[in-house]
Amino acid sequence: MRTFGYTVARSPAEAVRIAASTSAPAYVAGGTDLLNLMRDGAQAHDHLVDVNHLGLDEVAFDSRRLRVGAGARMRQVAEHPRVRREFPMLSEALLASASPQVRNMASIGGNLLQRTRCGYFRDAAAPCNKRTPGSGCPAIAGHNRGHAILGGGDHCIATHPSDLAVALSALDATVHLLGPGGERAVPIAGFYLLPGATPDKETVLRPGELITRVDVPRTALAGRSRYLKLRDRATFEFAVVSVAAALRTSGRVVRDVRLAFGGVGTRPWRDLRVEDALRGRPLTVQAIAEAGRLLVRDAEPREGNTFKVELVQRALTSILSELGGLR
Amino acid sequence: MSGLVGQGVARVDGRAKVTGAARYAADQEVPGALHGFLVMSTIARGEVVEIDTRAALAHPGVVAVYTHADMPRLRVPDFPYNRPYIPMQDARVHHNGQPVAYVVAQTLEQAQEAANLVKVRYRAQAPVARMADVLDQAFLPDRFRGRANEDGRGDAAAALAQAEVRVEATYSSPMQHHNPIEPHTTTAVWAGDGTLTLYESTQGVAFTRNMVTQAFADDPPKDVRVISPYLGGGFGAKGPTYPHTLLTAAVARLAGRPVKLVLSRAQMFTSNGHRAEYRHHLRLGATREGRLTAIADTSTAQVTRLDGRIYNSSDSTLQLYACPNVHVRQLGVRLDLPTSSYMRSPETTAHFGLETAMDELSHELGIDPVELRIRNHTDVVQQTWAGGEPERPYGGKHLLECYRAAAEEFGWARRNPRPGTTRDGDEYVGWGMATETHTYGHIDSEVRLTIGPDGRATVRTASQEIGTGTYTVLSQVAADELGMPLGHVTTLLGDTTYPAASISAGSSTMPSVVGPVSEAAKSARAAVIALAVADPRSPLHGVPAAEVVAEDGRLLASGDRGDTYRDVMARHGQEVTVTGRKPNTRGHSFGAVFVEVRIQPRLGRLRVTRVVTAHDLGRVLNRRTARGQVIGGVTWGIGFALMEHTMVDPVTARVVNPNLSTYLVPVCADTPSVTALFVDEPDPDSQALGARGFGETPGTGVPAAIGNAIHHAIGRRLRDVPFTQDKLL
Numbered sequence A: 001m002r003t004f005g006y007t008v009a010r011s012p013a014e015a016v017r018i019a020a021s022t023s024a025p026a027y028v029a030g031g032t033d034l035l036n037l038m039r040d041g042a043q044a045h046d047h048l049v050d051v052n053h054l055g056l057d058e059v060a061f062d063s064r065r066l067r068v069g070a071g072a073r074m075r076q077v078a079e080h081p082r083v084r085r086e087f088p089m090l091s092e093a094l095l096a097s098a099s100p101q102v103r104n105m106a107s108i109g110g111n112l113l114q115r116t117r118c119g120y121f122r123d124a125a126a127p128c129n130k131r132t133p134g135s136g137c138p139a140i141a142g143h144n145r146g147h148a149i150l151g152g153g154d155h156c157i158a159t160h161p162s163d164l165a166v167a168l169s170a171l172d173a174t175v176h177l178l179g180p181g182g183e184r185a186v187p188i189a190g191f192y193l194l195p196g197a198t199p200d201k202e203t204v205l206r207p208g209e210l211i212t213r214v215d216v217p218r219t220a221l222a223g224r225s226r227y228l229k230l231r232d233r234a235t236f237e238f239a240v241v242s243v244a245a246a247l248r249t250s251g252r253v254v255r256d257v258r259l260a261f262g263g264v265g266t267r268p269w270r271d272l273r274v275e276d277a278l279r280g281r282p283l284t285v286q287a288i289a290e291a292g293r294l295l296v297r298d299a300e301p302r303e304g305n306t307f308k309v310e311l312v313q314r315a316l317t318s319i320l321s322e323l324g325g326l327r
Numbered sequence B: 001m002s003g004l005v006g007q008g009v010a011r012v013d014g015r016a017k018v019t020g021a022a023r024y025a026a027d028q029e030v031p032g033a034l035h036g037f038l039v040m041s042t043i044a045r046g047e048v049v050e051i052d053t054r055a056a057l058a059h060p061g062v063v064a065v066y067t068h069a070d071m072p073r074l075r076v077p078d079f080p081y082n083r084p085y086i087p088m089q090d091a092r093v094h095h096n097g098q099p100v101a102y103v104v105a106q107t108l109e110q111a112q113e114a115a116n117l118v119k120v121r122y123r124a125q126a127p128v129a130r131m132a133d134v135l136d137q138a139f140l141p142d143r144f145r146g147r148a149n150e151d152g153r154g155d156a157a158a159a160l161a162q163a164e165v166r167v168e169a170t171y172s173s174p175m176q177h178h179n180p181i182e183p184h185t186t187t188a189v190w191a192g193d194g195t196l197t198l199y200e201s202t203q204g205v206a207f208t209r210n211m212v213t214q215a216f217a218d219d220p221p222k223d224v225r226v227i228s229p230y231l232g233g234g235f236g237a238k239g240p241t242y243p244h245t246l247l248t249a250a251v252a253r254l255a256g257r258p259v260k261l262v263l264s265r266a267q268m269f270t271s272n273g274h275r276a277e278y279r280h281h282l283r284l285g286a287t288r289e290g291r292l293t294a295i296a297d298t299s300t301a302q303v304t305r306l307d308g309r310i311y312n313s314s315d316s317t318l319q320l321y322a323c324p325n326v327h328v329r330q331l332g333v334r335l336d337l338p339t340s341s342y343m344r345s346p347e348t349t350a351h352f353g354l355e356t357a358m359d360e361l362s363h364e365l366g367i368d369p370v371e372l373r374i375r376n377h378t379d380v381v382q383q384t385w386a387g388g389e390p391e392r393p394y395g396g397k398h399l400l401e402c403y404r405a406a407a408e409e410f411g412w413a414r415r416n417p418r419p420g421t422t423r424d425g426d427e428y429v430g431w432g433m434a435t436e437t438h439t440y441g442h443i444d445s446e447v448r449l450t451i452g453p454d455g456r457a458t459v460r461t462a463s464q465e466i467g468t469g470t471y472t473v474l475s476q477v478a479a480d481e482l483g484m485p486l487g488h489v490t491t492l493l494g495d496t497t498y499p500a501a502s503i504s505a506g507s508s509t510m511p512s513v514v515g516p517v518s519e520a521a522k523s524a525r526a527a528v529i530a531l532a533v534a535d536p537r538s539p540l541h542g543v544p545a546a547e548v549v550a551e552d553g554r555l556l557a558s559g560d561r562g563d564t565y566r567d568v569m570a571r572h573g574q575e576v577t578v579t580g581r582k583p584n585t586r587g588h589s590f591g592a593v594f595v596e597v598r599i600q601p602r603l604g605r606l607r608v609t610r611v612v613t614a615h616d617l618g619r620v621l622n623r624r625t626a627r628g629q630v631i632g633g634v635t636w637g638i639g640f641a642l643m644e645h646t647m648v649d650p651v652t653a654r655v656v657n658p659n660l661s662t663y664l665v666p667v668c669a670d671t672p673s674v675t676a677l678f679v680d681e682p683d684p685d686s687q688a689l690g691a692r693g694f695g696e697t698p699g700t701g702v703p704a705a706i707g708n709a710i711h712h713a714i715g716r717r718l719r720d721v722p723f724t725q726d727k728l729l
């Protein structure tokens, strides 16, 4: 790891100012991802701006939304009684993430910006288009069990690893930013980019922009939600496939539904066509199966991850059956 | 005897370990030590053309950057040095992640960053990385450590041709890594008189000393001392000696300063061996009554371009069941990967195939899996072509008792044998079992026992504490034989200034060292009693020595006459020192493991929900540490079965998951509580108070037992570990 400077910022504006005035800066919150990336040589920075003391650690409710400060810790949000009650999928997604130790350290802002677990990306000696643009993507012909079946291409097939981002996608959250050019708010659906030919560019964040908070609209639907995570060991592991689902039915008919998927896409995956296919129809195994087929219609599986095509459909069936009382 | 042996005594070093007082190798603060860091190759095959060290040398704090150009020439030591070459002796690169330069700096961080700044240019050749691509080039490697790769008895081919029932299948397991939590580390200190001291994390201080001495034979140190009082796990990774140790010693000599090296986790994936990828093609022949008539196992394992060492033998295939016709062939295929090595319970790869095939046979025949094993039980060590020894009975083998005890505890009698018939909610429940067995070794060891003027005892032997409880058990054995409270005995390990002792690998610590400790304690007790009865100041003066017994620190004779170790030794005023030796022999330990799994086949979700084991390890020396071995073995068995897997890139032959966040090992939630039963019968053949080597036996059957339980749950036969959820859908 190369030598770097370090400043503790005392306010969001100060953090942005310091970042704007230093070369190759990065914000550091819990450091649970950033420091590993720097140690592994996957990322290098000249200056770190500590954003743990900006007063951005609220978890607050107003009449319309839940406001989560970027500096709130994963544990704080996951265990908040009202989050558990009103946004079960959010709490479950966080509790299914990492380990208690990591959740105590890791922030919401850092979680949204954590980088892919693709082994080639984290090995500075391997080629990787995301880390070193133009060097190639060894995962496509190599080990890709953990990789995406949706939203990839010839340049990169890495999944976005955040469980939180999947839940927030299903919940139509908004990410609030502060940058040298001022404040702005970006709906999460527009926050993450597909890799295209520039997999190094993962979000719409502009240089020096700070995440200040995430807003989640309060809806009755959110209270009827679940997060299902499938993985290669019981805890402390990223998703092979995950589904965040919220469902409201009257009688058997689907009144409203929100779905987002993890482990399958190059970004937290939301496909409105899948929800549209269910909305207004009776919730049956067949209807879910049709929606699932729609989800994977454009899937591009590779040698190691073909099983995800089937597994994600089964996960969808499982979570909707449970939420809809189908068994 | 005070009955201490066998008790579940708590670890005598437990407090030091949990408070941090225990000094592990890298905790050793050596004044003036520099920090080393290795630069590893990024190609798998070819040679170094140029190394540009200018930027690294310009980095603050950097003292030197060594390459093959200036590394002293060393001699390749014999086994247990694990490689057929020493890196950095020439420009050749044999695998990805091989040391090509060695940076030495004032701080670790400086050394690490300077290592990033070393620029290496290579002439690379395309490596062969995948076993599947070159299976047609499999060959029968030469014997290794005197052992042939082809063995058996009778005529398996003929017996198979005539068999009433046959099972034939291929069972495979991937490359795996030991991953002890403590990384490998060496601190090399050369004294002015030419003595080399190594603070090392090693499973065998005496072996490391020997290997280092051999490597430096052209310019020998005056002496080599190796110190390794505690290990944070080894699992075989620290058994053989590896290049980093030799290179660090060489570099410290060049630099004229002590050098400390700690390997990074990623470096551990190419520096210290691994379990090779294996395929076992197995054929069983049997009568309709379930008697084995033939076992043929042709296995293929990864070896390297330069050597053909096969580390995972097929002992259970040859010996576990009574079978007149057996044929084992262990083939190798050459890949451009590091040399493999022994990894925790090495025999598991072959045993996984055998115990799964036995389950398949039981299903085929409609005979209960336990009953099938009972019908093929043997109480004799069977002859093999290579083994040479005539057939002879085991001194003790209580495997039948293990089957009975574990089956009863588990409730096996209630099992409905038809696969896919037991459900609980949306989960299918499967019960499976397997036999457990592993070879244990023995290496002649010596112990020095001193009774001080304070009447307390100190045991010294160059054995090791690798986390298994060596300090505790040796103290127990000594205290028991001396007739002293446990707290009056101190055991000192892991230093080559103590008498040479066994490597802590191959389950050989207890069989090798317990006998010598017990012998030494016996002599020491006799010596102190002799002092007492000869001393006119002792109440025991004149009592025949044979009539004095030692108990709880006191020396007692009839008629209320007594003395104490403390008083006798205080009057004597000087130490009493004795040595103990007791050769032993190698052998096998046995057991049975029963597991319950619950599977949601729609999602491929699997949980191991119950594990019951029963083991025959001869005499149990400490129930608590023995149980610890069972829990650890079962946990690793679950890892082997469900998740452990090193991935190598097919193009670059580079490990893709060299860290603990992508090389998965079980967490607590994957591991149910384990009911561990012991038969606890002394083995008359063992010179270690009837105890056998045991550490590697638990877990050997777990992968097969889980696979067999999966078959019972959902009717699907899996033969390729790890059993990940995609295989269960």
Ligand SMILES: Cc1cc2nc3c(=O)[nH]c(=O)nc-3n(C[C@H](O)[C@H](O)[C@H](O)COP(=O)(O)OP(=O)(O)OC[C@H]3O[C@@H](n4cnc5c(N)ncnc54)[C@H](O)[C@@H]3O)c2cc1C
Pocket (backbone or CB within 6 Å): A026, A027, A028, A029, A030, A031, A032, A033, A034, A035, A051, A070, A071, A096, A097, A098, A099, A102, A105, A106, A107, A108, A109, A110, A111, A112, A113, A114, A161, A162, A163, A164, A209, A210, A211, A212, A236, A237, A238, A239, B661
């Ligand atoms: C062993 C392990 C297992 C894990 N398992 C899971 C899992 O199962 N599911 C899961 O979702 N995650 C998992 N994680 C990832 C973990 O959740 C993230 O590492 C963590 O959330 C990052 O938060 P942090 O505060 O530590 O971020 P940091 O490491 O401090 O920063 C991460 C990134 O975010 C940037 N950043 C931080 N805060 C801000 C801000 N306010 N504005 C702009 N940029 C910012 C940093 O510059 C950096 O680029 C795991 C991590 C580990 C180490």
Ligand code: SF4
Pocket (backbone or CB within 6 Å): A116, A118, A119, A120, A121, A127, A128, A129, A130, A131, A136, A137, A138, A139, A140, A147, A155, A156, A157, A158, A199
């Ligand atoms: S999948 Fe993406 S992150 Fe992984 S190697 Fe390819 S380009 Fe890099």
